[in-house]
Amino acid sequence: MNIQGKRVLVTGAEGFIGSHLTERLIELGAEVTAMVQYNSFNGWGWIDTFDESMKKEINVYTGDVREYDNVSKVVKGHDVVLHLAALIAIPYSYQSPMAYVRTNIEGTTNVLEACKEYGVEKIVHTSTSETYGTALYVPIDEKHPLQGQSPYSASKIGADKIAESYHRSFNLPVATIRPFNTYGPRQSARAVIPTIISQIISGKNQIKLGSLSPTRDFNYVKDTVEAFIKIAESDKTIGEVINSGSNDEISIGELVKLIIKITGKDVEIVCDEERIRPQKSEVNRLWADNTKIKQRTDWLPRYSLEEGLTETAKWIEKNMQYFKTDIYNV
Template sequence: MSINWNGRTVLVTGAEGFIGSTLVDLLVDRGATVRAMVHYKPYAEKGFLARYFDDPHSPVEMIAGDVGDAGRVMDAVAGCDTVFHLAALIGIPYSYDAPGAYVRTNVVGTENVAEACRRHAVRRLLHTSTSEVYGTAQTAPISETHPLQPQSPYSASKIGADMMALSHWHAFELPVTVVRPFNTYGPRQSARAVIPTILAQLHAGAETIRLGSLTPTRDFTYVTDTASGFLALADCDRALGESVNLGTGREISVGDLAAALITASGREARVVADPARLRPSGSEVERLLSDNTRAREWAGWQPHVSLEDGLRRTSRWVAENIHLFSPGRYQV
């Protein structure tokens, strides 16, 4: 039987982000009281959670802060049943320029969250990983026992964060699960990711779509499927102290993805490789394909949105929100 979220207080770190805000919506729909930890911004921009913050009877409480601040995290976790830790510094290209920032936010921030969960005896911590920790697939599909390969400072910081979370299971019996989404996409995703990058260019009328390498393959999961995976794993005792993939088990090359997005958008364009968008040769992850056996068999999770349907939904959202993007600029 799945968890009854009514009356449960949960914390979502990184709550204003793409996956985080979708997870908040899902938790509210299920009746939870949500603390949304968001990065402090002095200009009061509320993003995708604005409707909750403007409602005096909202089931969502905003807590501005930074996971790098241990005291602030400790206060945010107090009294929570479940903590979903999604806050992270993301984006591979920027990690080449500022690797230390990734260590501070992703590794130290995760330690702060795990320690606060231990001190306050939360029922469950769900820590967010990424398929990037696997690097280029040595075997496919990729199971959770695949070697971890730090092919970028970003992936190295996430490997460190995963190990920090799991160390609290082994050392302190903290009830933690590492949730490892493959390439999540959908409405609200920023232009740093390949799908909104392509769609923003298409809906801005570009006749030439500029991308990095066209040959790598990825396993794309629609954002509501990823969010439902977090909830499924929050109720899965078998996943305690373990890492669990959330992916579809289907791969597509970046080049074929671009063609599918051109079809989904109803536009016409040609695709070219842009050298400025290429990763360093030793850092490019050539293949990611998920083995989602654990998620299916342990937690009863499976994706419901097909790639074709998900791309159409995402295309409509980008077209309606083109003002959020700068299609002519490479977003690191």
């Protein structure tokens, strides 16, 4: 399948990855509907920052994936659905776990049910590397056991299994993408990379962070977006769970050193107890095996970590109004 000319719905289009994906789909010639969460301000998230010419190419629909009637209306008439709408902040999932069940599990079920009702040609459901928990072996392939180490990861495991069941039970053409640690422009300060960079750029001499020992497999947002599109276009991905990752790992401590090198600022790292996860909940190691996505598609990561961090730092420096560096963003 070629995405060009397809009627594509993106849920969660106002968010970090969703907004980049929406832009890329327009560039590729898709007819895009961007579903954004309803709010009384009629705000469209990051879509509000797009050029007017880009906005004119997008059909924006405000709604809520937790409401089936709402989801059914917007899914109707689309060929492809890319489902990204979710609650994603791990610390907040400790405070409000039921919100994650309602949005991530029930919301996903609503999307899948509507896709089944209207015969959607292809669905890509978004998972997360957090579903693997701390690596039991590395690199982590798609056969690795799933571990619910936070309410967030448990809710995403539930959503992933609902997607699997709709393929097995109803032959729904759904693929599940499991991205590892995406970063880049527009990511909020709840994530570690913008937290580090925004604190440095704000002129702080001390940077507050949680644990420095965990490792992550970081991926620039443009590479993750291309993975979504390649998985959507490939018939070989239907019914499959597919990692998208760089096949490399770096500790948070080493990441800080790299960012210090890129920004040219020397800072002291201070451990902030508020930012440390409960001991059994911390995911200590993530490292993606990306063999499957390379076998099923022609996707390859294009950005090195240093290149991606450089682009991210440039964007954050120009957009510091979005960052409250004196407040811990749960």
